[in-house]
Amino acid sequence: MKKTITDQLSLGWFWVSGLLILVILLAIILYLIWRGGPFISSQFILDSPHGVPLGTEGGIFPAIKGTLWLIVLALVISIVPGLLTAMYLSEYGRSGRLAEIINLLVQSMAGVPSIIIGLFVYALGVVTLGWGISLLAGGLALAIMIFPVIVISSRDALLAVDKNYRLVANSLGVSKSYTLYRVILPRAAAGITAGVLLSLGYAAGATAPIMVTAAAFVASSSGALLEPVMALPYHLYILFNEHISLNHAYATALVLVTLVLFLNILALSLSSWQERINKQ
Amino acid sequence: MTYPGTELKEKIISSIIISAATVSSLLLLAMLLFILRESWPIWSQIGVSGFLSGSSWRPLNTPPEIGILSMIVSTVWVAGGALLIAAPLGFGCAIFLAEFAPRPLAAVLRPVINMLTGIPSVVYGFLGAAVLVKFFEVKFDLASGESLFAASLVLAIMVIPFIVANSEAALRSVAAEYRHAGIALGVSRQYLTLRILVPLAGKGMLGALVLAFGRAMGETMAVLMLAGNTLRLPGSWFDKGEPLSALIALELGSTTPGSLHYQALFAAGLVLVLMVMAVNLGINLLLNRLQKGGTLT
Amino acid sequence: MNAVEFIDFNTFYGPKAILQNINVEFASNSITAIIGPSGCGKTTLLRSINRTAEMEIGFKSQGDIKVLGKSIKEYKNVSLLRRRVGMVYQIPVALPLSIRANVLFGPKYYGVKRHSDLEAITEKCLRQVALWDEVKDRLKRPAAQLSGGQKQRLAIARALAVEPQVLLLDEPCSSLDPASTGLIEELLTQLAEGLCIIIVTHNLFQARRISNETAFILDGQLIEKAPTQKLFESPDSPKTRGFVSGLFG
Numbered sequence: 001m002k003k004t005i006t007d008q009l010s011l012g013w014f015w016v017s018g019l020l021i022l023v024i025l026l027a028i029i030l031y032l033i034w035r036g037g038p039f040i041s042s043q044f045i046l047d048s049p050h051g052v053p054l055g056t057e058g059g060i061f062p063a064i065k066g067t068l069w070l071i072v073l074a075l076v077i078s079i080v081p082g083l084l085t086a087m088y089l090s091e092y093g094r095s096g097r098l099a100e101i102i103n104l105l106v107q108s109m110a111g112v113p114s115i116i117i118g119l120f121v122y123a124l125g126v127v128t129l130g131w132g133i134s135l136l137a138g139g140l141a142l143a144i145m146i147f148p149v150i151v152i153s154s155r156d157a158l159l160a161v162d163k164n165y166r167l168v169a170n171s172l173g174v175s176k177s178y179t180l181y182r183v184i185l186p187r188a189a190a191g192i193t194a195g196v197l198l199s200l201g202y203a204a205g206a207t208a209p210i211m212v213t214a215a216a217f218v219a220s221s222s223g224a225l226l227e228p229v230m231a232l233p234y235h236l237y238i239l240f241n242e243h244i245s246l247n248h249a250y251a252t253a254l255v256l257v258t259l260v261l262f263l264n265i266l267a268l269s270l271s272s273w274q275e276r277i278n279k280q
Numbered sequence: 281m282t283y284p285g286t287e288l289k290e291k292i293i294s295s296i297i298i299s300a301a302t303v304s305s306l307l308l309l310a311m312l313l314f315i316l317r318e319s320w321p322i323w324s325q326i327g328v329s330g331f332l333s334g335s336s337w338r339p340l341n342t343p344p345e346i347g348i349l350s351m352i353v354s355t356v357w358v359a360g361g362a363l364l365i366a367a368p369l370g371f372g373c374a375i376f377l378a379e380f381a382p383r384p385l386a387a388v389l390r391p392v393i394n395m396l397t398g399i400p401s402v403v404y405g406f407l408g409a410a411v412l413v414k415f416f417e418v419k420f421d422l423a424s425g426e427s428l429f430a431a432s433l434v435l436a437i438m439v440i441p442f443i444v445a446n447s448e449a450a451l452r453s454v455a456a457e458y459r460h461a462g463i464a465l466g467v468s469r470q471y472l473t474l475r476i477l478v479p480l481a482g483k484g485m486l487g488a489l490v491l492a493f494g495r496a497m498g499e500t501m502a503v504l505m506l507a508g509n510t511l512r513l514p515g516s517w518f519d520k521g522e523p524l525s526a527l528i529a530l531e532l533g534s535t536t537p538g539s540l541h542y543q544a545l546f547a548a549g550l551v552l553v554l555m556v557m558a559v560n561l562g563i564n565l566l567l568n569r570l571q572k573g574g575t576l577t
Numbered sequence: 578m579n580a581v582e583f584i585d586f587n588t589f590y591g592p593k594a595i596l597q598n599i600n601v602e603f604a605s606n607s608i609t610a611i612i613g614p615s616g617c618g619k620t621t622l623l624r625s626i627n628r629t630a631e632m633e634i635g636f637k638s639q640g641d642i643k644v645l646g647k648s649i650k651e652y653k654n655v656s657l658l659r660r661r662v663g664m665v666y667q668i669p670v671a672l673p674l675s676i677r678a679n680v681l682f683g684p685k686y687y688g689v690k691r692h693s694d695l696e697a698i699t700e701k702c703l704r705q706v707a708l709w710d711e712v713k714d715r716l717k718r719p720a721a722q723l724s725g726g727q728k729q730r731l732a733i734a735r736a737l738a739v740e741p742q743v744l745l746l747d748e749p750c751s752s753l754d755p756a757s758t759g760l761i762e763e764l765l766t767q768l769a770e771g772l773c774i775i776i777v778t779h780n781l782f783q784a785r786r787i788s789n790e791t792a793f794i795l796d797g798q799l800i801e802k803a804p805t806q807k808l809f810e811s812p813d814s815p816k817t818r819g820f821v822s823g824l825f826g
């Protein structure tokens with residue numbers, strides 16, 4: 001078989017695009033480590049921001065705490081409705097009209113830009129309900145943002161469970177909820193957890209929705225629901241945008257990326273574990 | 281022989297599940313309606329066409345000038361530009377992964393692409409502004425290197441993973457038989473891929489591109505930090521601009537609730553979300569239509 | 578009394594008619610084999626009885642089936658019907674639970690709580706399917722570790738654990754080796770006392786070996802149902818003769 005010029009060129013194109021993406025990720029991570037690494041110390045992790053202007057010295061502890069508060073709150077708000085909706089779609093609705101509509105709505109919700117969710121929660125929580133810029137408003141915004149992610153990933157994890165289990169259980173006359181509880185949910189647990197972790201990583205890095213609902217540059221992040229919190233992504237944005245400290249910005253970015261990638265890698269390994277379970 | 285309780289219990293559980301699913305998915309409609317309500321005065325006073333086609337944004341002037349044409353143009357320009365850069369790379373990488381990558385390399389590349397999706401947009405924005413923009417400023421001797429182009433470039437990196445994942449799935453779903461048939465004809469693997477597999481997977485790949493477009497239009501932090509944030513109508517890719525998402529993020533905190541400015545931001549939000557949803561739904565309908573009319577099932 | 582009775586029964590998948598005008602009775606305390614070419618509607622017939630066919634998209638039915646004298650539509654909940662009508666499928670399915678939990682999956686749902694009762698059910702059902710001696714030391718181990726033949730016997734034990742009066746088996750031996758097949762045939766013959774067993778099989782020898790009666794279905798129609806020996810040796814219908822003649826070369 002002789003190779004034509006087009007063959008050679010297209011092969012080059014495929015390889016270059018594949019490798020370029022690898023290089024980009026490596027470059028991003030190595031550059032962050034190179035620029036931010038030297039400024040990471042136990043003091044940076046465990047201290048509050050100090051110095052004039054504030055943030056040039058000290059650390060980012062309240063921002064880490066605030067981000068954790070925000071994602072935990074988002075999880076608490078969204079997990080139950082998310083799982084119930086997924087169970088409806090996979091077990092109860094199946095191919096019905098209502099399930100079709102709910103699927104479409106959830107799919108569309110997943111596409112809604114996060115700033116729009118921020119806008120909605122700003123009007124509803126911050127202004128109308130009088131919460132002000134607060135942890136509660138931010139948690140709600142992030143919860144709405146990750147709800148469709150949780151639904152879609154859990155639904156798919158449930159649907160991936162062997163259909164024969166449902167058939168066998170059904171023919172014994174037991175109820176759907178019993179089958180779900182005894183067989184389907186335990187069987188899909190790893191996949192569902194993976195989806196949830198992924199959504200938490202997504203929430204931890206989200207900036208736009210908390211920028212308008214929850215974040216402050218200085219706050220104690222005590223966990224009080226009606227007070228503003230600091231958050232890693234917002235802190236990074238301000239450190240850079242207000243020209244406070246480029247070094248601390250790099251270090252904050254590194255901490256944030258580490259946190260998010262840690263959640264992602266955990267999710268990734270859980271979901272490949274789930275795939276092995278499903279193949280058994 | 282009856283089993284007291286089990287039937288009732290199941291009824292209760294299933295109604296809880298059905299209502300939870302219904303209520304939480306209606307949240308989307310609630311969100312849209314709420315934003316519509318908050319922005320209502322804009323639509324009734326300024327009107328749809330006035331708001332969309334007005335190219336000056338001075339909501340605090342008396343009388344206020346409220347038009348978002350330049351932001352809409354920026355949004356579309358930034359997102360379209362991002363696709364222009366991302367499409368060749370994303371498709372190339374998808375084809376590479378589906379057909380040409382040696383197994384071990386593919387095993388590394390897939391999780392890497394997954395991780396790229398995980399990196400928060402503010403980090404992309406920050407790196408873009410701190411590295412890329414600086415580079416432009418030095419290299420081309422500019423006062424400030426921010427531009428729609430810079431935003432597009434960084435957005436491209438952000439949407440490539442979506443394009444790759446979705447197009448690879450489309451390529452893989454093309455039946456293996458076609459592959460065997462092609463190989464039997466004795467054509468090169470590249471020829472087979474470009475002339476047979478890609479056209480067959482075309483719909484799916486187009487879908488991947490359009491979904492990425494929707495995503496890029498809604499992206500906030502990266503464009504906020506890179507597009508330059510000027511409220512003028514951009515004349516070229518290398519001008520500055522302020523996409524809708526950036527406008528909302530920057531100005532929302534400083535408005536007085538109930539003011540025309542506040543309402544105008546909600547109207548801008550409604551326009552943005554409807555644009556994104558129209559793109560997403562549009563591609564769904566289009567793909568379904570193609571699927572029904574097309575030769576492939 | 579007839580355990581299962583089809584009355585002018587028809588089924589459809591979408592516009593396509595599958596079973597047509599079925600009128601047939603299945604007696605208690607006996608094994609009836611159902612034979613017929615692939616796609617003729619045997620599985621559909623079985624799954625109509627316990628109403629699992631309804632789970633398929635586009636399924637519709639006309640006419641009636643009576644189980645233990647009562648129309649399947651009149652059962653207040655399908656749960657009660659399905660408890661009376663056990664079913665075993667072609668592929669051996671072990672629920673992803675322990676061996677013991679597989680057997681007790683139904684009884685626990687139906688409210689058996691006492692430990693001693695649960696133990697008794699486990700042992701009794703596993704003995705009925707001749708599995709007890711093989712697994713009594715590893716009841717808590719995952720059922721997935723069993724062999725195909727063991728899994729199929731476990732599936733039968735699981736169905737028996739809720740004390741059905743009708744047992745439906747859809748080609749239960751088609752994925753098993755001859756030894757396991759022999760075991761299952763033997764235990765079915767023993768179980769036939771007190772049960773109405775309906776078994777779909779592609780193995781005409783098997784039908785001859787174990788069934789009291791045999792029904793032949795062709796293109797959704799019941800051609801003939803007769804005592805097994807008669808059906809194989811002197812069938813009324815030439816179509817039946819054509820089908821079973823394969824057996825005698």
Ligand SMILES: Nc1ncnc2c1ncn2[C@@H]1O[C@H](COP(=O)(O)OP(=O)(O)OP(=O)(O)O)[C@@H](O)[C@H]1O
Nearest residue numbers: 590595614615616617618619620621622633634635
């Ligand atoms: N879920 C379904 N949707 C549509 N048609 C179906 C469905 N299940 C079965 N059919 C059709 O109904 C007819 C009867 O199917 P059934 O499974 O009852 O056949 P069978 O006699 O059990 O065949 P086999 O011996 O191969 O198991 C077949 O033509 C089949 O294509």
Ligand SMILES: [Mg+2]
Nearest residue numbers: 619620621747
């Ligand atoms: Mg069958």
